[in-house]
Amino acid sequence: MPRYKKQLKKNSPWRSVPTWLRVVIVVASVLIVIAIATAIVKKIAARTVPVYGGVIKDEFLSRSALIKKVTAQESTLVSYDAELTTLQQLQNENTALKAELGRDAGQKGVLADVMTLPNRSFYDTMLIDAGSAEGIKVGQVVYAFNSVALGTISSVDAHDATVSLYSAPGRQTSGNAVGSDVAVTLIGRGSGEYEVQLPRDVPFTTGSMIAAQSITPASLAEIERIITDPRDPFQRLLAKVPVNLQALKWVIVR
Numbered sequence: 001m002p003r004y005k006k007q008l009k010k011n012s013p014w015r016s017v018p019t020w021l022r023v024v025i026v027v028a029s030v031l032i033v034i035a036i037a038t039a040i041v042k043k044i045a046a047r048t049v050p051v052y053g054g055v056i057k058d059e060f061l062s063r064s065a066l067i068k069k070v071t072a073q074e075s076t077l078v079s080y081d082a083e084l085t086t087l088q089q090l091q092n093e094n095t096a097l098k099a100e101l102g103r104d105a106g107q108k109g110v111l112a113d114v115m116t117l118p119n120r121s122f123y124d125t126m127l128i129d130a131g132s133a134e135g136i137k138v139g140q141v142v143y144a145f146n147s148v149a150l151g152t153i154s155s156v157d158a159h160d161a162t163v164s165l166y167s168a169p170g171r172q173t174s175g176n177a178v179g180s181d182v183a184v185t186l187i188g189r190g191s192g193e194y195e196v197q198l199p200r201d202v203p204f205t206t207g208s209m210i211a212a213q214s215i216t217p218a219s220l221a222e223i224e225r226i227i228t229d230p231r232d233p234f235q236r237l238l239a240k241v242p243v244n245l246q247a248l249k250w251v252i253v254r
Contacts, residue, residue, distance in 0.1 A: 175213060
């Protein structure tokens with residue numbers, strides 16, 4: 001039996017291959033395995049976000065490449081700062097012009113805490129802790145962060161008031177598309193969502209904002225989806241309030 005096993009080992013096909021060729025095959029196999037493993041690791045790293053931000057593939061970049069990337073990001077931040085400065089100047093000029101023409105929109109308003117969020121009340125309403133004693137009146141507009149119009153005061157008590165959101169199902173609100181000044185009518189769908197129907201040839205893009213028709217600059221909604229059908233001459237724009245209504249802690253009424 002030992003002699004038989006020795007004979008099988010001696011007649012193995014691998015034994016018949018020259019030594020130099022066996023070395024080449026082993027080295028090539030190892031290199032192929034390393035290449036496949038490296039490709040898999042890079043693919044996973046490109047999609048993985050580490051705790052400190054960025055992506056893991058940045059750690060494979062050279063020092064000079066990282067410096068170039070940081071410099072490019074710093075340049076982008078500088079350009080954003082310049083745009084914000086210009087925007088602030090234009091806003092100041094706008095306010096000064098309105099004041100000179102007797103249309104001063106610089107009202108401070110009344111700050112109020114949100115007592116009941118829309119997801120815990122009926123018909124897309126909110127309850128705030130300011131009422132007639134604090135100067136709140138029916139019809140006043142309610143803002144989030146002083147720049148997003150949410151709705152209007154529908155009823156007032158001594159120290160609380162109810163806000164009816166523009167996004168209440170079926171409620172129609174007039175607005176303008178920022179950048180094109182196209183007049184639109186927002187139809188509430190509930191939970192801070194809107195729908196707009198317009199002719200298909202009117203250009204719109206996702207991410208565009210719709211502002212309130214008022215001398216006070218305020219946003220109403222952001223376009224999130226555009227639905228078109230070649231058989232339908234109209235397009236449907238699905239928009240949403242650009243703030244998280246379920247995380248609101250306070251609003252401004254004016």
